[in-house]
Amino acid sequence: MTDPATHAAHPAATESDLRPDVPFPTLPGGRRVLLASPRGYCAGVDRAVVAVEKVLEVHGAPVYVRKQIVHNTHVVATLTKAGAVFVDELDEVPDGAVVVFSAHGVSPAVRAAAVAKNLVTVDATCPLVTKVHQEAKRFAADDHDILLIGHHGHEEVEGTAGEAPDRTQLVDGADSIAAVQVRDPGKVVWLSQTTLSVDETMASVAALRGRFPELVDPPSDDICYATSNRQGAVKQIAPQADLVIVVGSANSSNSVRLVEVALEAGAGASHRVDSAAELDEAWLDGVTTVGVTSGASVPEVLVDQVRTWLAERGFGDVEEVTTASETLTFALPPELRRTLKQARDSAHRAVAG
Numbered sequence: 001m002t003d004p005a006t007h008a009a010h011p012a013a014t015e016s017d018l019r020p021d022v023p024f025p026t027l028p029g030g031r032r033v034l035l036a037s038p039r040g041y042c043a044g045v046d047r048a049v050v051a052v053e054k055v056l057e058v059h060g061a062p063v064y065v066r067k068q069i070v071h072n073t074h075v076v077a078t079l080t081k082a083g084a085v086f087v088d089e090l091d092e093v094p095d096g097a098v099v100v101f102s103a104h105g106v107s108p109a110v111r112a113a114a115v116a117k118n119l120v121t122v123d124a125t126c127p128l129v130t131k132v133h134q135e136a137k138r139f140a141a142d143d144h145d146i147l148l149i150g151h152h153g154h155e156e157v158e159g160t161a162g163e164a165p166d167r168t169q170l171v172d173g174a175d176s177i178a179a180v181q182v183r184d185p186g187k188v189v190w191l192s193q194t195t196l197s198v199d200e201t202m203a204s205v206a207a208l209r210g211r212f213p214e215l216v217d218p219p220s221d222d223i224c225y226a227t228s229n230r231q232g233a234v235k236q237i238a239p240q241a242d243l244v245i246v247v248g249s250a251n252s253s254n255s256v257r258l259v260e261v262a263l264e265a266g267a268g269a270s271h272r273v274d275s276a277a278e279l280d281e282a283w284l285d286g287v288t289t290v291g292v293t294s295g296a297s298v299p300e301v302l303v304d305q306v307r308t309w310l311a312e313r314g315f316g317d318v319e320e321v322t323t324a325s326e327t328l329t330f331a332l333p334p335e336l337r338r339t340l341k342q343a344r345d346s347a348h349r350a351v352a353g
């Protein structure tokens with residue numbers, strides 16, 4: 001999955017500066033923070049955010065972005081200030097303009113609309129979402145019915161289902177499992193959104209397999225490494241935590257899932273916040289151990305602010321709990337790499353000339 005032509009890491013805020021010497025006293029009573037690792041930016045989000053920044057550098061503002069580039073309020077606000085214009089659909093984009101497709105992916109119908117409007121497109125779809133699109137195309141071509149486990153209305157699900165709309169049924173909860181109808185029970189495959197709860201998805205698969213014993217599994221996990229790793233880390237800290245704070249936006253599927261996973265794994269309470277400004281002092285009543293994590297679209301600076309808020313209230317003792325190490329990075333979209341190379345070449349020629 002790695003590509004030798006990887007881009008430089010996005011300059012996410014570092015944690016190492018803060019962790020060993022949090023400059024706030026730990027009050028008596030054993031108050032502590034368990035900091036989940038991995039947390040925050042995944043490779044697909046990093047790539048998508050950097051892609052918009054680079055497109056702005058090369059083309060200048062405005063650069064249009066279809067849907068939120070990633071589901072995080074802070075990231076969208078920062079890029080908006082830099083000149084990105086977020087739109088819901090391509091009919092809001094002037095003909096011939098530059099448009100970036102978000103990390104969640106788009107259907108073939110959206111690509112066709114972009115061609116019809118003569119748009120210059122940069123596709124920031126996460127390669128792990130593209131992988132699921134390829135699976136959908138392949139199984140549809142092989143005449144399978146596709147049972148796509150995911151959340152109704154989520155952009156990623158709309159994009160994936162759009163690859164084979166006549167062959168795909170969305171499975172979103174127990175009622176939809178009961179309602180599934182297939183043409184041939186011997187040719188049925190399940191696929192999924194990348195950011196679901198691993199445990200809930202496996203329960204849905206078991207229920208589907210109860211109805212269709214020959215149900216085919218995807219060739220590899222559709223729930224991505226980042227989603228699984230963040231859930232694994234929060235599962236580790238939740239049983240020891242009176243409270244788990246998840247940093248992430250309300251429309252971030254994987255962030256919302258982290259709250260559910262924390263509660264299922266035994267956290268006394270769990271709350272999702274977009275930023276430290278949403279934290280509530282009352283949540284700390286009677287609490288000695290706070291777990292902290294963040295969704296895959298969350299810049300580390302937002303976690304740092306939560307840690308500072310906690311440290312100011314006596315939770316200065318921080319222990320990082322690491323359950324996996326992540327080194328994956330993705331190359332920028334090839335069309336953007338070509339544009340960047342052309343820009344560099346013409347700058348060299350100008351200097352030489």
Ligand code: SF4
Binds near residue numbers: 195224227
């Ligand atoms: Fe890609 Fe997973 Fe990140 Fe989504 S959460 S952008 S699928 S790596």
